Amino acid sequence: MAGVQRFRELHQGGRPLLMPNAWDAGSARILQHLGFHALATTSSGSAAALGLGDGDLGRDAALRHSAELAAAVDVPVSADLENCFSDEPAGVAETIRRAIDTGVAGASVEDWSGTAIYERGLAAERVRAAVGAAAGALVITARAENHIHGIDDLEDTLGRLQAFADAGADVVFAPGIRTEEQIRAVVEAVEVPVSVLALPGVPPVQRLAELGVRRLSVGGAFAFAAYGTLVEAATQLQQTGTYGYFEAAARGGKAAREALPRA
Numbered sequence: 001m002a003g004v005q006r007f008r009e010l011h012q013g014g015r016p017l018l019m020p021n022a023w024d025a026g027s028a029r030i031l032q033h034l035g036f037h038a039l040a041t042t043s044s045g046s047a048a049a050l051g052l053g054d055g056d057l058g059r060d061a062a063l064r065h066s067a068e069l070a071a072a073v074d075v076p077v078s079a080d081l082e083n084c085f086s087d088e089p090a091g092v093a094e095t096i097r098r099a100i101d102t103g104v105a106g107a108s109v110e111d112w113s114g115t116a117i118y119e120r121g122l123a124a125e126r127v128r129a130a131v132g133a134a135a136g137a138l139v140i141t142a143r144a145e146n147h148i149h150g151i152d153d154l155e156d157t158l159g160r161l162q163a164f165a166d167a168g169a170d171v172v173f174a175p176g177i178r179t180e181e182q183i184r185a186v187v188e189a190v191e192v193p194v195s196v197l198a199l200p201g202v203p204p205v206q207r208l209a210e211l212g213v214r215r216l217s218v219g220g221a222f223a224f225a226a227y228g229t230l231v232e233a234a235t236q237l238q239q240t241g242t243y244g245y246f247e248a249a250a251r252g253g254k255a256a257r258e259a260l261p262r263a
């Protein structure tokens with residue numbers, strides 16, 4: 001486990017904090033071994049690891065998963081808590097209070113209910129409730145979900161992020177923005193650190209640094225890249241009866257032997 005103060009400091013460098021999303025304790029330890037200074041959970045990846053669909057994890061399972069990852073590594077972990085499993089600010093606050101006890105250094109709160117975007121005023125109140133419940137014990141990331149759900153309304157996104165910053169969010173995040181123009185507009189709209197989701201079309205890390213971005217995460221991409229390798233290996237075995245996947249297996253096995261403690 002690593003503390004919230006260290007996590008705050010990692011947002012202040014000249015280069016964006018690269019914060020990949022781990023989906024289990026093993027992937028978390030390997031990512032730490034590779035030199036990353038902070039990690040996040042991934043709701044979609046961790047759900048898939050349990051045989052569930054995205055959004056089906058539930059609060060208790062998400063908090064258990066967060067605790068497992070925080071205990072597995074010595075770097076700060078930020079918990080992807082979706083909409084904090086509640087539409088109401090009181091429920092958001094309860095989730096955040098419980099998250100503090102997991103040992104994570106940060107947590108996020110989305111303005112997506114699972115079926116729709118919350119009205120802006122309610123969304124800001126939910127962020128305010130999260131910040132109040134955290135009472136400085138977590139770095140709170142407030143997420144405006146418009147673009148990741150196909151709502152191409154940058155003006156509304158900027159207004160939401162400004163409202164979230166005014167509500168006390170430590171970091172703001174609009175997953176789904178991709179262009180330099182969008183990213184620059186977000187950075188210029190708020191005075192708190194901005195996080196960006198790595199997606200096709202997003203500028204490379206050096207350019208994000210020049211734009212003023214303070215953090216980059218990958219969402220479920222690493223988890224599903226691992227599943228993609230599984231599909232390729234299984235398809236090869238099934239369709240050709242050959243074993244070309246052992247090159248990738250050797251790389252993964254080496255990383256696991258180096259990163260995972262032995263009993």
